[in-house]
Amino acid sequence: MTYDERTARVALTRVLEPGDELGGRWLREFGAVEVVRRLVEGREPLPGASAQRWEGLLGRASRMRPERDLAEAEDAGARFICPGEPQWPAQLDDLGDARPTGLWVRGRPSLRIWALRSVAVVGARACTEYGAHVAATLGAGLAERGWVVVSGGAYGVDGAAHRGALGAGGATVAVLACGVDRPYPRGHTELITRIAEQGLVIGELPPGEHPTPSRFILRNRVIAALTRGTVVVEAAYRSGALVTARAAARLGRFTIGVPGPVTSGLSAGVHELLRGDAVLVSDAAEVAELVGDIGELAPDRRGPVLPRDLLDPGTGRVLAALPARGLAAADEVARGAGTTTDEAVGRLYELRALGFVERHGDGWKLTRQAMISVRGDRSGR
Template sequence: MSQDDERLHRAILTRVVEPGDEICGRWLREVGAEEVVRRLVGCGVRPPGMTDKRWAGLRARAERADPERDLAAAQDAGARFVCPGDSEWPAQLDDLGDTRPIGLWVRGVPNLRMWALRSVAVVGARACTEYGAHVAATLGAGLAERGWVVVSGGAYGVDGAVHRGALGAGGATVAVLACGVDRPYPRGHTGLINRIAEQGLVVGELPPGDHPTPSRFILRNRVIAALTRGTVVVEAAYRSGALVTARAAQRLGRFTMGVPGPVTSGLSAGVHELLRGEAVLVSDAAEVAELVGGMGELAPDRRGPVLPRDLLDPGAGRVLAALPARGLAAVDEIARGARTTTDDVVGRLYELRSLGFVERHGDGWKLTRQAMISVRDDRHGC
């Protein structure tokens, strides 16, 4: 059977079989697409584990399927049908086993397989906070600037923010939909999804014109998880669909990351639950790239600002630390605290005075006001 015949048979099956149907996926693997279609439209025997009612439903849908019409509608929308065996098929989707997509309808110019090789998913709450939207947009832009393809679901909230962040940075982004790629959903994101199709890719398992359902949204998430090297969750409540994506990524052996939020926010509760498990805490695109990227893609070292006292040599630093936070101290008292001689302390004190850390009052020495604040903060770990 030619690849064109295989494509035609699989196009029929995307109209007949629901995404992620494990029974049909196993049947497809065992007998092939041509035989599955022959049995559905002929008088073939149903596969093991399928009820009479369900078999009748599949056969009724198969009778109405018109793959030539679907392929033509896809072409009119600037889309194509990619299936296993094609050079554009992302091999990592095969990790889904019998729940692997029958094929993918792809709208946009870039090569899906090549883009998926260096891709990261960023998902999260639809009803996100301003914090979540800001973090998502910043992540999208930062990852795009580092040459990563940003994958999400095209939904309101975090999904939309991360897509816009990537597009705004002139980068690459992919929207994986739970409906036909010619039917943008949600309707309020029609402009965004069309822009993604122009600058990136819009992908879906369902044929042109097909509509989304709650179960299709959930099943769509396994494709996002399998397509990418890792999944970042930005804001998710305990029952969020974003957690479904993260858990699918964990089962597939992909990296799972979470951006923490306020402990008082219910929208971050699901993320925090992930972080208590095997997920890795990340705060920006550099940390994401360090985890999922290749050798040398390191995030910068995180450290506080360099303060003037940090530049002191160790001896002067010990003398400064030996002065009390308030009041005067005699030279011999400071020497005991610094564990050195009085001659050494006198020399260090005059050095510290020239630098503005201490001042002399008669026979005593004290911290300047500026140094007093600095030393107090240092001693309290602020």
């Protein structure tokens, strides 16, 4: 068949593995049409390819059937986009020669538009209940704030983040390490189908292709490059989620971590990130403040306002000078507060009117409610 640039790239998704930087260099230097021509003719090896590598590529090239792949993708509700096209997310170009040859996209929205305001939420497959809860809450909170939640469609944190976004009626993207017509893992067939209906399912591999361990790892660079930042919820030291976070850091994206118990091995990798340049967050508002535009601020964090916090400083000092138990004379209170007896008496009457103290003869004592407040404040210090 006659190949144009787009059809040639479709064909090459069956030949070049995701993240193949040598293949990316050929595409940059010669263009997809010329790369396909040399593979079809088989006489003129491309520079940098060993004899063994070239033989392997020729074997794969014999399986190129771009028209069939496009037809199968269409049957699955998918389409193909490649660099330079209107729906191509330009931030993927930051991957250089490791940039995808093209992307298979299942779902109606524009990937380019969605990627402009997206955040990755990734983590352990065998996550704890805490990790699943945090991921789902983050997914829902980000979706409610108009952010697209991107993850890998896997069990554990990935699935919880997707479900949180879907449950909030928001947008989510699953980046697969296999053909977009083959939901993986199989246990997430219903979830991935729902994502394709409400959001987007994308991948670098053509229809029918299966995942491999290396494809999972290489898929993570797309998640990192596509989004403004990567949030890691739970991850052990050898977690693939850390690969995504480190790729995000190399690309100049935000690297973000949610802390867990220091006794949990599933949080050890996150804590290692937080000891470096990653930013600690606890909820979606803090993520949005970090990766968002000016004005997307998280609310101020502070404890509850106690009645004694509303007292002016002089009255507060008099209240603090009263003992936790028993009576105190006005002159004793004055000494403790560093003021005169007359001033202390005036403040004590003010405190009595506010319900903080009681007078018993010549002595003063804290009311029961004030005693609880003062004790709690002192123990907090």
